[in-house]
Amino acid sequence: MSDTFFVQQLRQHGYKITPQRRAIIEALAEAPLAPKASEIWEKIRQKYPDISPDTVYRNLTLLVDLGMVQQIYLRSKETSRFEVNIPHHHHLVCLKCGCYYCLEGCLVNEQDLEAAKQRGFTVIGHALELYGYCLSCQEVREEGLR
């Protein structure tokens, strides 16, 4: 989870190590909790005022595809969040307020993934989010959904 590890991983996969990539990795490592792409962008801009948002999005997606970062899809209200991916786990997402909780472990068993691989599909990763309503949004929901 250190910067060095991320950089090593990128090198091993043949990607170039740019100042922008170092900055993104550094920002992710320093981030207290799963930040939004825009938060990472803002943080990096303090040091590198000219970095483009596209570069941030592109590299976050790359890190996700390489399995080093986990993307949490918060379904509307809020934008995605990015989490350093150790250990792999899933999330409970509130449809009303956009808050989320981490669940322990993985709810998908490897056996099921095999079925996918048999179709010639190379599975890189998976995303599972449970959607619903958090405790403090329950009442609101009862009004909203009658």
Added chain:
Amino acid sequence: MSDTFFVQQLRQHGYKITPQRRAIIEALAEAPLAPKASEIWEKIRQKYPDISPDTVYRNLTLLVDLGMVQQIYLRSKETSRFEVNIPHHHHLVCLKCGCYYCLEGCLVNEQDLEAAKQRGFTVIGHALELYGYCLSCQEVREEGLR
């Protein structure tokens, strides 16, 4: 899965039945495969030229939140697709070309969902997508990811 069923469900939850909602439900029922929001919008515009895209998005989200429609997150490249939700299942999504395959059954067991409910969280549904590379994108991937 008939229009009537969807309308009944909306009524039971206290939602009003508007011409726009009927049109969206009709369009979903007639769609040959999981359409994109924009495709549904275009189809409805043939009959109702003044319907706004916001109305389509809003109601698709509503149907998803009520568990009547399943949203497939295709991760970049392509936008989400919406599927009439019978039976519940998951998807294999190609990160390169955006194509997807349906998997049989649900890979998440109810027992695991209970853990979430114990936190006072009301689980409405869940979304699981397996991400990777389809057969015809494998070579491209080997170039791309070295």
Added chain:
DNA sequence: ATCCTAAATAAGTTTATTCTTATTTAGATT
């Protein structure tokens, strides 16, 4: 049949994200 009110919509604005293209650069090769 008319009225009432909260819900739903249209229109326009705003934001998040991706795409396109010209330029720059990391890292390999010489």
Added chain:
DNA sequence: AATCTAAATAAGAATAAACTTATTTAGGAT
């Protein structure tokens, strides 16, 4: 150290999706 080339970037345009607000309307009450 200089050169080369594919990869990465910045900038700006394009798109998808959501928000804001004024107006309309579905469905219940009168």
